[in-house]
Amino acid sequence: MEIDKAITECDDRRLKTKYSNAIYVIQRTLALYSIEEVAFSFNGGKDSTVLLHLLRAGYFLHKGEKSCSNGDVKDFPIRTIYFESPSAFPEINSFTYDTATTYGLQLDIIRSDFKSGLEALLNAKPIKAIFLGVRMGDPTAVGQEQFSPSSLGWPPFMRVNPILDWSYRDVWAFLLTCKIPYCSLYDQGYTSIGSIYDTVPNALLCINKSSGSKKVFRPAYLLSDGRLERAGRVKKLPLSVSGHNPAVINGLDNVDLHKSSLLTASAIAVGDEILFGTVEDQIGPSLCRKLHSFGWLVSQTAVVRNDIDSVAEEVERRQSTDDMVFIYGGVGPLHSDVTTAGVAKAFGVRLAPDEEFEEYLRHLIGDQCTGDRNEMALLPEGITELLHHEKLIVPLIKCKNVIILTATNALELDEEWNCLIELMRSDDVLLMMQSFVSKHLTTNLTDVEIAQPLSKLCLEFPDLYIGKCLLKTVHS
């Protein structure tokens, strides 16, 4: 069987492990359910293409115990379902159909939505388990295991996710090592494919960004940071006042740029030592000054204990009211370093190993990294984005609108902040920041004298923020 042979002969140990774990899940499923009771959800995307070939290998190895055939290319008895939509890319459709022909797939084409399509299918067929190409990092993977019952409100079946723990690189290592044909869009810079309305090539793969001519993109397998595979998914912002409907691609997407008020940020320090007053907070005041100078309204600063629940409660509160939350302290290998766990809890997700981050840490701490799994490389699952910058040894961690800073002093903060600003330079958020003007006025009028005119100004100009007046007594 060509897939099993290619993996056996390759010298990529990591790929071999991922492969054998996925095959194990497939074989256990085929032992638990009869072939009529399983189905494969295939949509021509890269992840489901990987899964197709794992299933071919898994099925071959499963029945190999009974037969001694070499594996006919068209020997694939698992029912395959494809939800075809009018907004699918034509390239995806034709790849799906061509693949079905090549590998003899029994393709059921369903033209209704997922839920009602599955209801009808499960009523008509004895299906109990469905194989999916869902991977950690996909928004739909949050909370899933390799075997996860369908969600409440969905027809009952077992979702089987054999490649749940595969990274973007694992997917490409497998496709390239086994020389598996994949949809042509991936060679044109598409890295994750949704519908024609919400998917564009990944800008990170663009070769000729500045020229006015037609843009050229590198193939998907050259994307160095797999965390950004969904950067080509377009998100529509609500209609702005001016009538434009801008599409933001992978920016600070939950910041509403069109609010008339200032953007708000909060800063959370994690550390008993700061609370107890034994160590001075070197980051907070400097961070607030930086935020203020960029036009952000710092709505709150807080210091919390090194305790998962304390961190989670504060993050949950702040992330729902502020546009951005900055959290620092409590990041590291010590038992008291609970910041990432607290952030995960605030968003209701678990901590999961992040291979990209683990590799950065391995470079940084090398041999000091003990055991199979580096605890520091556990990050909130499905919501984490690593913000890379050439000047940073380890990328910054962004979980939705929460940025985890690793700086432990003002100098390190300067460095992280400058990188953050550069990373956001292309973002509309920065433009918004730069349109902020701050003025300091000094007057020798009393509070009573200026109170009324200031209130009038605030009413007339809602964008105007008047800070605290520091009154000095002027002696004549």
Ligand SMILES: Cc1cc2nc3c(=O)[nH]c(=O)nc-3n(C[C@H](O)[C@H](O)[C@H](O)COP(=O)(O)O)c2cc1C
């Ligand atoms: C076979 C199959 C089973 C699914 N089962 C569930 C489920 O149990 N619960 C759920 O919330 N979504 C389920 N979904 C929907 C997916 O989580 C997700 O919404 C879908 O893949 C669409 O992703 P998109 O919105 O990025 O296109 C299922 C989808 C498919 C194809």
Ligand SMILES: Nc1ncnc2c1ncn2[C@@H]1O[C@H](COP(=O)(O)OP(=O)(O)OP(=O)(O)O)[C@@H](O)[C@H]1O
């Ligand atoms: N229209 C569909 N028909 C059948 N299965 C689907 C469909 N959409 C999603 N799925 C299932 O959900 C899985 C996850 O979808 P997802 O879009 O994340 O991956 P993909 O399409 O395989 O790859 P890519 O991330 O490059 O788009 C698929 O691998 C497939 O098993």
Ligand SMILES: [Mg+2]
């Ligand atoms: Mg897809």
